[in-house]
Amino acid sequence: MRILSGVQSSGRLHLGNYYGALRQFVQLQDEGEGFYFIANLHALTTVRDPKAALALTREAAMAYLALGLDPKKAVLFRQSDVREVLELYWILGTVTPHSHLERAHSYKDKVAKGISPDFGLFAYPVLMAADILLYSADFVPVGKDQVQHIEFARDWAVKFNTQYVPGYDPADPEGKERGHSPGILKLPAARIQEATQTVPGIDGMKMSKSYGNTIELFGDEKEIKKRIMSIKTDSTPVEAPKPLPSQPPKTPGVVSDVPLYDLLKVMLPESEFAEVDASWRAGGKGYGEYKKKLLEAYHTTFGPARQRYAELAADPGELERILQDGANRARAEATRLMDQVRKAVGLP
Numbered sequence: 001m002r003i004l005s006g007v008q009s010s011g012r013l014h015l016g017n018y019y020g021a022l023r024q025f026v027q028l029q030d031e032g033e034g035f036y037f038i039a040n041l042h043a044l045t046t047v048r049d050p051k052a053a054l055a056l057t058r059e060a061a062m063a064y065l066a067l068g069l070d071p072k073k074a075v076l077f078r079q080s081d082v083r084e085v086l087e088l089y090w091i092l093g094t095v096t097p098h099s100h101l102e103r104a105h106s107y108k109d110k111v112a113k114g115i116s117p118d119f120g121l122f123a124y125p126v127l128m129a130a131d132i133l134l135y136s137a138d139f140v141p142v143g144k145d146q147v148q149h150i151e152f153a154r155d156w157a158v159k160f161n162t163q164y165v166p167g168y169d170p171a172d173p174e175g176k177e178r179g180h181s182p183g184i185l186k187l188p189a190a191r192i193q194e195a196t197q198t199v200p201g202i203d204g205m206k207m208s209k210s211y212g213n214t215i216e217l218f219g220d221e222k223e224i225k226k227r228i229m230s231i232k233t234d235s236t237p238v239e240a241p242k243p244l245p246s247q248p249p250k251t252p253g254v255v256s257d258v259p260l261y262d263l264l265k266v267m268l269p270e271s272e273f274a275e276v277d278a279s280w281r282a283g284g285k286g287y288g289e290y291k292k293k294l295l296e297a298y299h300t301t302f303g304p305a306r307q308r309y310a311e312l313a314a315d316p317g318e319l320e321r322i323l324q325d326g327a328n329r330a331r332a333e334a335t336r337l338m339d340q341v342r343k344a345v346g347l348p
Helices: 017-030 048-064 084-093 098-102 105-112 122-132 144-164 220-231 261-267 268-284 287-313 316-345
Strands: 003-010 033-040 075-078 137-144 189-192
Touching: 003 017, 003 048, 003 122, 003 144, 017 033, 017 048, 017 137, 017 261, 033 048, 033 316, 048 075, 048 105, 048 287, 048 316, 075 316, 084 144, 084 316, 098 122, 098 144, 105 122, 105 144, 122 144, 122 316, 137 144, 144 189, 220 287, 261 268, 261 287, 287 316
Parallel strands: 003 033, 003 137, 033 075, 137 189
Antiparallel strands: none
């Protein structure tokens, strides 16, 4: 079983990245063959400072390793180190319907937020599909808002296989029935982590670099404390029971109208959260005490990873060695697939 996913190096990683994705990636390295990449080509749609682009790519790689990714088990690499992805990106684009890209949720959402609708943003799903298909992934762990991209990758893989693989039948993509041929591009499946698919930021909106409402994984300690202590709360008296989150939230665009409660639920072990939940419902404690509890949980959870991150930052040579080794392993797989793709479409 092959697992494929990546994290975009467009900003500092935060709790939403960890609980929504990175924690799952680390766990999955023991379930199958993991291919994890730093999506630094994707990041160019928003990061236009070359020094920042390099720094953010290194930081994302260090985060993976600090949080427990084992480069002996999983393949960790920079997207840009495997140039075959750009060749597949173009070839795949020749069978991609324009109408699919026009209805991409991520594209419409970003344009609605005022982001310039350039080619990179418009064709983003094609590059994402190339990332997935290049390594013949069995499944891709994603958030619910990314499922459409996996559906696109499947649709375009079927289009490519139907066009270029004699005997291919979309109803039998693996060619198990007599007379059918397996596709060159394997159809991936999405794997969604339902419990923590969306982590609220300090304002109740989805935690996102775009909204500036994050709590960073490896940020300055004083800033981490400041962010946690500034989590949005209401004016409920200390002695009164605290309000519980509405399901769904009453305010449009908000994922939690009680973000402090939901962040405690995400970060605390189940037994500890049960105690917090009981006192929250009973009253008698102020929001400040719960914020201190969250800060304590943050340091307990990420203290060892932060130390490992500092060690990696002090040894850039070792980090580069790990990334180059990962790139070589990823490129071997990419080359194998692209040999088939080139032959199929008539390229030398």
